[in-house]
Amino acid sequence: MLVQKKTISTQVADAIRQKILIGEYEANFQLRQEHLATEFGVSRIPVREALHQLHSEGFVTLVSHKGAVVTSISLDEILELYELRARIETWLLALAIPRMTEADLALARERAKQHQEQGKTGEYSNQLNWNFHAALYAPSGRKATIELVGRIYQQLERYTRMMVTLTEIQAQSDRDHWQLIDLCEAKDTLRAVGLLEMHIITSGKFLVDRLQELRGS
Incomplete structure (x- = not known):
C-alpha cells in the first residue's frame, strides 16, 4: 500500500524515481502516461504531476511530440557535476569547520561508521554517503545549498550505485571520511578542504x- 501521508502524485514520483535509480527505467526510456497510470493504479493527472516534479529534479526530460523520457547524462556532464560538487562542498566545509561542536563531530563519526559497516551491502550505500557529507556541512548553516547538493547526489545515484561493489574505491572512501573527521576536529580547514576536493x-x-569501459568508449 502507498503511504497515505503523501499525495498520490508524490508517491508516483517516488516510485518512478526509484525505478530510474535501480536501472529498471534506463536512459531515454519513454515514460508513457497511460502505461504508468495503469502500472500504479492511478489516473493520468497524478502521473502528469509526478513527471513534472521529476523533470524539475533532472530525472526526466519533457520532449515535444514525444512526452517524457528518462534523462540521459553524458560522461562530460557527470564529470561536470562532480566538479560542481567539489566547488560547492569545499565552500560548505570551510564554513562549517569553525562552527563544529563535539556533537557535530560525534554525528559525523556515527555516519562514517554506518557507511563503513553497511555501505558495502550496496542497498543504502549512496544514501549513507550523503548522510555523512550532509552531517559535515550542517554546521555551515547553509540549508538551501545543502539541499541543492543533495539533489545533485540524487541525479548521480543511478551511476554511483555501481561503485558500491568495488572494494578498492569503497575502502578509500571510508579512509577519506575518517581523515576528514580528524582534520575537522583539529580545525585544519586548509587540509580538510584539500582532501575533500x-x-x-x-x-x-x-x-x-x-x-x-562499460560503454566500450
Whole structure:
C-alpha cells in the first residue's frame, strides 16, 4: 500500500524515481502516461504531476511530440557535476569547520561508521554517503545549498550505485571520511578542504572511467 501521508502524485514520483535509480527505467526510456497510470493504479493527472516534479529534479526530460523520457547524462556532464560538487562542498566545509561542536563531530563519526559497516551491502550505500557529507556541512548553516547538493547526489545515484561493489574505491572512501573527521576536529580547514576536493574529483574520474569501459568508449 502507498503511504497515505503523501499525495498520490508524490508517491508516483517516488516510485518512478526509484525505478530510474535501480536501472529498471534506463536512459531515454519513454515514460508513457497511460502505461504508468495503469502500472500504479492511478489516473493520468497524478502521473502528469509526478513527471513534472521529476523533470524539475533532472530525472526526466519533457520532449515535444514525444512526452517524457528518462534523462540521459553524458560522461562530460557527470564529470561536470562532480566538479560542481567539489566547488560547492569545499565552500560548505570551510564554513562549517569553525562552527563544529563535539556533537557535530560525534554525528559525523556515527555516519562514517554506518557507511563503513553497511555501505558495502550496496542497498543504502549512496544514501549513507550523503548522510555523512550532509552531517559535515550542517554546521555551515547553509540549508538551501545543502539541499541543492543533495539533489545533485540524487541525479548521480543511478551511476554511483555501481561503485558500491568495488572494494578498492569503497575502502578509500571510508579512509577519506575518517581523515576528514580528524582534520575537522583539529580545525585544519586548509587540509580538510584539500582532501575533500581530491575525494570528490577522484570519485568522479573513477566513475567516468568505469562508465567508459562499460560503454566500450
